[in-house]
Amino acid sequence: MALKVMLAPHRYVQGPDALLRIGEQLQMIGIGNPLILASRSAKTAVETRIIEGLVAKDMKYAFIEFGGESTWKEIERVKKACIEGGHDAIISCGGGKTLDTGRTAAAAAAVNVTKMPPEFIPNVGAGVACINVPTVAATDAPTSAASLVYTDQGVVEAILVFASNPAMVFVDTAVIAKSPVRMLVSGMGDALATYFEVDMSYKTQTPCILTGSQSTRTAQALGRLCFDLLMEFGLQAKQEAEVGVPGPGIEAVAEANILLSGLGFESGGLGAAHAVGLSFHNIRQRFEIPQYHGELVAFGTLTQLILENRESSYLDKIFGFCRSVGLPTTFEEMTLKNATEADLKIVADTASKDGLITSMPRASSAPNADGRFYDPVEILNALKATDAYGRGFVRRKGG
Secondary structure, three states: OOOEOOOOOOOEEEEOOHHHHHHHHHHHOOOOOEEEEEOHHHHHHHHHHHHHHHHOOOOOOEEEEOOOOOOHHHHHHHHHHHHHOOOOEEEEEEOHHHHHHHHHHHOOEEEEOOOOOOEEEEOOOOOOEEEEEEOOOOOOHHHOOEEEEEOOOOOEEEEEEOOOOOOEEEEEHHHHHHOOHHHHHHHHHHHHHHHHHHHHHHHHOOOOOOOOOEOOHHHHHHHHHHHHHHHHHHHHHHHHHHOOOOOHHHHHHHHHHHHHHHHHHHHHOOOHHHHHHHHHHHHHHHOOOOOOHHHHHHHHHHHHHHHOOOOHHHHHHHHHHHHHHOOOOOOOOOOOOOOOHHHHHHHHHHHHOOHHHHHOOOOOOOOOOOOOOOOHHHHHHHHHHHHHHHHHHHHHHOO
8 A cells, every 4th residue: 555644734724813812822842032033014904913822921032124035145144033932933924935935944954855865954944833824815825744845036946845734824814815916816726626636636546746655535525615615605705805804704715715725735646636736836927917826726726627628518617716706717817818829839938847747647657768758749738728618607607
């Protein structure tokens, strides 16, 4: 029997005004003097709540403002502040790049998987507890044991994997409810891919990229629950976010976007949805409006379903969900209406060389002489078919 591995943060805390109780939660895991890393906007959103929660338990703390990019220089700056201040944890508040920086600055060591062979980096950070406080529910990254490092120009130069997941992920749904609605919807797009990618990885027995092993049945069940929550509460969550109310829809979708999708992708696997979605970055200059990660992945999910030859009744369900919450189902909705054949070929070719696509049934486990795991022509046709189905769906459903 194959080895199976499950990854997860040590503690996950969620609820409206949850940050008011951050002091008691930190004390439960032995934290007494955290360094709080926050972007300017995140600090505005959470500073008062965090201070009140820490002061209630007579805890020491210090704030440091995020520099804006998760570079090696920024990571070293935060690490140095943590060590010099005698802090025992780094609490990262904000979006993905803030969390990437704090997670790396807190870690004792990391493995850079972009190097061949992977490079072990000792003392990469301060060796303290990592606490993540996402202020948007836009991706499933907060629970992860991996971070991206960028150049000053915003280009990824390293993917780091750590020995353990965050010590705590803190999701205050009153903060999430006040964040931009489009960010919440983008998170639904990222989460939507989870069930389909986990399911396909399981069916083809493809090892998960971060564990190097096959998924547990628990990861399969979490992927399914993630999907079910989106179907039941997705539109409701968007409506609550539009008026800034942390109701049951926000609660369910925040859990799906952040916790269930995070556990699912790490311990269940990825697939064509992310391979295709990420490949759109190669033609990012063609978008009239820059697209968020989850929006691109949502279109990638629809493309994966086309590659799987799903029945039209099932496609209608998923296309309908995307349209109901505002996720793109056509090139035009992605603001890519002027995409050329050459643009689409770039996306298809890039996706065909992405190892994430190896979980698909017709993929090769090893690249061919051209570095491809999958037929790029099939991906190109699926991209066009997805756009065509989306346009047809709009005509059939009337809007």
